[in-house]
Amino acid sequence: MSPGSPVSRSVVLAGGGTGGHIEPMLALADALLRRDDAVRITCLGTARGLETRLVPARGYDLRLIPPVPLPRRPTVDLLRVPGRVWRSVADTRAVLRELSADVVVGFGGYVALPAYLAARRERVPVVVHEQNALPGLANRIGARLAARVAVTMPGTALRGAEHVGMPLRTAISTLDRAARRAEARAAFGLDADRPTLLVFGGSQGAASLNRAAVGAADRLAAAGVQVLHARGPKNTDVAVAAAAPGSPPYVVVDYLERMDLAYAAADLALCRAGAVTVAELSAVGLPAAFVPLPIGNGEQRRNALPVVEAGGGLLVDDAGLSPAWIGDVVVPLLTDPGALAGYAARAAAAGARDADERLADIVLEVAER
Structure with missing residues (x-):
């Protein structure tokens, strides 16, 4: 006006x-x-x-x-x-x-x-x-x-x-992940056709997510999974060795300015379960492994439960998140296109x-x- x-x-x-x-x-x-x-x-x-x-x-x-x-x-x-x-x-x-x-x-x-x-x-x-x-x-x-x-x-x-x-935001609510996938992966320096894990812990990052994801880097790469990892602007000690030629990229950034492109690039997210995060992921049909914040009144777990119970995501306690859990649970899901598509469809059905x-x-x- x-x-x-x-x-x-x-x-x-x-x-x-x-x-x-x-x-x-x-x-x-x-x-x-x-x-x-x-x-x-x-x-x-x-x-x-x-x-x-x-x-x-x-x-x-x-x-x-x-x-x-x-x-x-x-x-x-x-x-x-x-x-x-x-x-x-x-x-x-x-x-x-x-x-x-x-x-x-x-x-x-x-x-x-x-x-x-x-x-x-x-x-x-x-x-x-x-x-x-x-x-x-x-x-x-x-x-x-x-x-x-x-x-x-x-x-x-x-x-x-x-x-x-x-x-x-309309950039999220109108996002067509499939139509934007090639553009999004190119924007982050990712390969066009590899299964892709998005890791983020909110605007400041999350130490437990950072440790677990970096610790699982070798298993993810061995399975052909590439990673887009937002570590948080203050967590400059979070890094992985440069990928060998032909290996899946592991891209580490401080912060994701374009969450719409991050969602379009990914096949699965590993993240906290804030209310906006859960709502955005389900709205765009991106399944997630939710790791609720271990402090507070338990609201993040409650936020994630409707999507998880609908079959659109996974739930793991912060204390239970580890490189081994990522290797044993996340990697098999990311490398099973049929199972991943089912999770994505059920996540979208739970969203608004x-x-x-x-x-x-x-x-x-x-x-x-």
Whole structure:
């Protein structure tokens, strides 16, 4: 929407902190603008979150409010939350009044709770989207105040939950892996026709995945499997010897800027099980060996279970991941085209490509009331 243009609706999105909150927020923003370029979209965030970089880069207005860190479980720290919330709610109420907000959409995290409470005080309707199978405190509170509640995982325990899936970037949701495979493999210096393993542990990498994959390099190469491995920008000690002429490439990069091409290049992923990762892989039909983060509240395991139980992936505990496990489990799957195709089809059946549009429908319905 260009400056000075008439505004059809004012939508405020609250999803700062981590990529798991920000990416679905921006995917929804894109979907809303595709529907109506007169929609005014404003994102709420904090000065310490990734949103300070990601939101302006996508062309959206970002307003900063004081963060409200929330404990994952009721603890003594919860008693300190009201004092932190008060100032943030007051600042957020001022933003909602300035913007004449028609609806607030929250994705959980530091920004969402004050946004929900401010919206309640300003009588602005709320829509909640929960990415994980195990909801956080902000969204558990928000669901009690919301006009509509959308969730990524079926069976998520939130009041009034509607299963819509995870809003994804169109570069992912429209990806045709087969059509882009040759281009993608060439972009990463991979051979055109070898079975390909993609290894990544999130934006910062994962030490256990790095150790296991590098330790299995010889067995992977002996089976004719090539590897694209994102080690994380700080893990410069992760390296493998240059492949001998004619051997399968093992390509190590710090970070994958083009996840769409990485997914297109791969036949199987070895990765963590963050909500966005699981949703992206299933949407594009790329099976994975999921290695849930071994700390926290177990949400990553819960995220992966629907895809694994549908037959679209494998699940291994972080403590059980080893070079031997990769050699004994991953290599046989990667070298069995029929089995791999079955896993890919079942992963795709468990995914959702249109969650951004479905969530946009809900948001616009609420805004028009």
